[in-house]
Amino acid sequence: MAGDKKEKGGAKRRQAGGPPREGRGKATARRKGGASSWLLPLGVLALLVLAGLLWQASRRPQERVPSHLTGHLEGETLGRPDAPVTVVEYADYQCPVCARWETLVFPTVRKELVDTGLVRFVFKPFSFIGRESVWAAEAALCASDQGKFFEASRVIFSNWNGENRGNFTKPRLLSMLGQAGIGLDGARLKECLESGRYSAVVERLRADAEAAGVRATPTFVVDGEKIEGYLSAEEFRAKVELALERKGMGRSPGP
Amino acid sequence: MSGREALKRAAACLASIARSRWALLASRLVLAGVFAWAGWAKVRDPVASVQAVRDYRILPRGLDTLVGQGLPWLELGLAAFLIQGTWARTAAAVASGLLLAFLGAMVSAAIRHLPIGCGCFGETSGAGITIWEILRDLAFLGLAVHVLALGGSPQPEPRAWAGSEEEGPPE
Numbered sequence: 001m002a003g004d005k006k007e008k009g010g011a012k013r014r015q016a017g018g019p020p021r022e023g024r025g026k027a028t029a030r031r032k033g034g035a036s037s038w039l040l041p042l043g044v045l046a047l048l049v050l051a052g053l054l055w056q057a058s059r060r061p062q063e064r065v066p067s068h069l070t071g072h073l074e075g076e077t078l079g080r081p082d083a084p085v086t087v088v089e090y091a092d093y094q095c096p097v098c099a100r101w102e103t104l105v106f107p108t109v110r111k112e113l114v115d116t117g118l119v120r121f122v123f124k125p126f127s128f129i130g131r132e133s134v135w136a137a138e139a140a141l142c143a144s145d146q147g148k149f150f151e152a153s154r155v156i157f158s159n160w161n162g163e164n165r166g167n168f169t170k171p172r173l174l175s176m177l178g179q180a181g182i183g184l185d186g187a188r189l190k191e192c193l194e195s196g197r198y199s200a201v202v203e204r205l206r207a208d209a210e211a212a213g214v215r216a217t218p219t220f221v222v223d224g225e226k227i228e229g230y231l232s233a234e235e236f237r238a239k240v241e242l243a244l245e246r247k248g249m250g251r252s253p254g255p
Numbered sequence: 256m257s258g259r260e261a262l263k264r265a266a267a268c269l270a271s272i273a274r275s276r277w278a279l280l281a282s283r284l285v286l287a288g289v290f291a292w293a294g295w296a297k298v299r300d301p302v303a304s305v306q307a308v309r310d311y312r313i314l315p316r317g318l319d320t321l322v323g324q325g326l327p328w329l330e331l332g333l334a335a336f337l338i339q340g341t342w343a344r345t346a347a348a349v350a351s352g353l354l355l356a357f358l359g360a361m362v363s364a365a366i367r368h369l370p371i372g373c374g375c376f377g378e379t380s381g382a383g384i385t386i387w388e389i390l391r392d393l394a395f396l397g398l399a400v401h402v403l404a405l406g407g408s409p410q411p412e413p414r415a416w417a418g419s420e421e422e423g424p425p426e
Contacts, residue, residue, distance in 0.1 A: 041342035045332045045349065052328025053321075056301060130303040164303065164378065 065200045072141060072201045073208065075122035076149045078110070083120040085243045088221040090126040090209050093136035093153075093168065095217040097230050099160035102153070108233040113240055123153065126209040126217055127202055132168035135193075137202045139173040142192035143184055151182040170194065223247075279406045282398040286350060287337035289395055294330030296377030301327070307374025311360050312367075329353070337402070347402035354396040361389055 065073065075088060091098035113119040125137035136156050143152030159176050161167045170193055178186040192198070213226075220227045220236075223243035231239065272278050297304035305323030308314060314322055329349075336346035357375070364371060365384040372378045373388045 038345055038348075041336060041345035042349070044342075045329065045336070045345075048332040049325045049328045052298070052331070053325050056298075056324055128302065128306050130306075131300050134302065164300075 065204050069198070069201050072144070072198070073204055075124040075205075076141075076144055076153075078121040078123070078150055079114040079119055080117045081120060083114075083117055084247055084249055085118060085223050085240050086120045086122060087223070087240070088122040088124060090124050090214045090217055090219040090221075092127055092129050092133045092217045093125070093140070093156050094129040094133045094160070094163045096160065096163075098218045099157045101218055101230055102157035105231065105233050105236065106154075109236055112233075113237065118244070119240055123150070124209060125202060125205055126214055126219075127206055128217075130164040132164055132166075134199070134202050135170055135173060136168040137205070138196070138198045139168075139170075139177060139189070139193050141198040141201060142189050143177065143182075145192060146184055146188065148182055148184055151180075152177055152184070155180040155182060273401060274405055279402060282401045283337045283340065283343050283347075283406065286347070286395065286398045286402065287334040290330040290337070290350065291334035293376050294327040294334060297323075297327035298331065300377055303377055304374075307372070307377075310369065310371040310374060311364050312369065313360055313363065343402055344406050347399045347406060350399040351396060351403055354392055354399055358389065358392050358396070361392065365389070 091102075093099075109119075110121070114121045125133075125140065127133035127137045140149055140152045140156060143149055155177055156168070156173065159167065166172075174186065174190050174193060177184055177189060216228050218229065220231060220239075222239045223246070225239070225243070227239065297307075301324050304327055305320050308319045308323040308326070330353075333346045333350050333353075336342045337350075361373060361384045368383065370383050373384055375388065375392075
C-alpha cells in the first residue's frame with residue numbers, strides 16, 4: 001500500500017532522530033491515505049477487468065460468416081425438402097442426453113419418418129458446453145463438405161465420453177472420423193478442421209439459437225412447437241402425427 | 256483455572272501465529288494460487304465460463320455473459336495483487352466479497368436442487384453443488400479474511416498511541 005511505504009519512511013526518519021511526539025498526527029494522515037489507497041487498487045482492478053474483456057472481444061472480432069457458408073446457418077438437412085412436417089433439433093455434441101437420443105432414437109426416426117418423406121429433419125449444432133463442443137461441431141460441418149454430415153454426426157455422438165475432458169480434441173476428432181469407415185477424405189477433413197473454416201458458422205449458430213430462445217439441449221422444434229429434452233421414438237412420432245393432423249393430413253405414419 | 260489459562264495461552268499462541276508474516280504470506284500465496292488457477296481455467300474457455308454462470312440461473316441474460324467473461328480477469332487480477340503484496344489487503348477485501356457471493360450462489364443452487372457443477376475452476380458439468388464445495392469456499396473465505404484483517408500495514412493502529420512500540424522494526 002502506498003500508505004505503508006510512507007509510514008515506513010516516516011518510521012525511519014523518526015529513528016534517525018526526528019521529533020518523537022508526532023505519532024497521532026501520523027496516524028490520521030495515514031488513515032486518510034488509507035481511504036484513497038483503497039480506491040487506487042480498486043480502480044486498477046476495474047481497469048484490468050475492462051482490459052481483459054476488451055482483449056477477449058478483440059481476439060474474436062465479430063467473425064463474419066463468409067457468404068458461401070451462410071447456407072449452413074439454416075442447419076443441416078435430411079429428408080424431402082417438401083415434406084409436410086419440419087423438425088429442427090438443437091444439440092450439443094457433448095450433451096449426454098443428445099448422444100443418447102442420437103444413438104437410441106434417431107435411427108428409428110430417420111427410417112420411419114424421414115426416409116418415408118413425412119419429415120424434413122434439420123440439425124443445428126448448439127455448441128455451448130465448451131471448446132470441445134465447438135470443435136466437434138466444426139468437424140461435423142467439415143464432413144458436410146464431403147456430404148457426410150449426418151454420418152460424421154453419428155460417429156461423434158457415439159464416441160461421447162463425458163464433457164470437457166479431452167475427448168473431442170481436434171486430433172481425436174480427426175482420428176475417430178478417419179477410422180469410422182464412412183468414406184471421409186482424411187486430408188481434406190484435417191485441412192478444414194485445422195483452418196477453422198467453420199468456426200464463425202458454429203459461433204453464429206450458437207448465437208442464433210440463443211436468440212431463438214433455446215436454453216437446453218436437446219431442443220426439438222416440431223413444426224413450430226418447441227420441446228425441450230429427450231423424446232422417445234413413440235413421443236416423437238406422436239408429436240409428428242399431431243403436426244400432420246393440424247395440417248389436415250392426419251394419417252397415421254406408423255404401422 | 257489452569258485449563259482456562261492453557262486455553263488463553265493457546266489462543267494467544269494462535270493469534271501470534273496468525274499475525275506472523277509467514278502465516279500471512281502463506282494465506283496470500285495459497286489464495287493467489289486458487290484465484291490464478293480459477294481465473295486461468297476460465298479465461299481459456301470463456302464459453303464454458305459464461306455457461307457456468309448461466310447455469311446458476313440467478314443473473315438476468317446479458318449480465319451473465321458479462322460476469323462470465325469478466326470474472327476470470329478479476330480473479331487473475333486478484334491473484335496478481337495477492338502475490339505482489341502492495342495491494343494485498345484490497346485484493347483480500349474484494350476476494351472476500353467474491354467468495355461470499357459464490358457461497359450465496361452455491362447455497363441457492365443447492366436449495367433449488369439445480370443439477371449443475373460449481374463451475375469454480377472451469378468445469379461445467381456435475382450433479383449438483385456438494386457440501387465439500389461449500390466448505391472449500393468457506394476455507395478460502397477464511398484465508399481472505401485472514402489477509403484482510405491482519406495483512407495490513409505492519410503493527411497497525413496501536414502505534415499511534417503506544418509510543419514505545421515505535422522503536423521496534425516495523426514488522
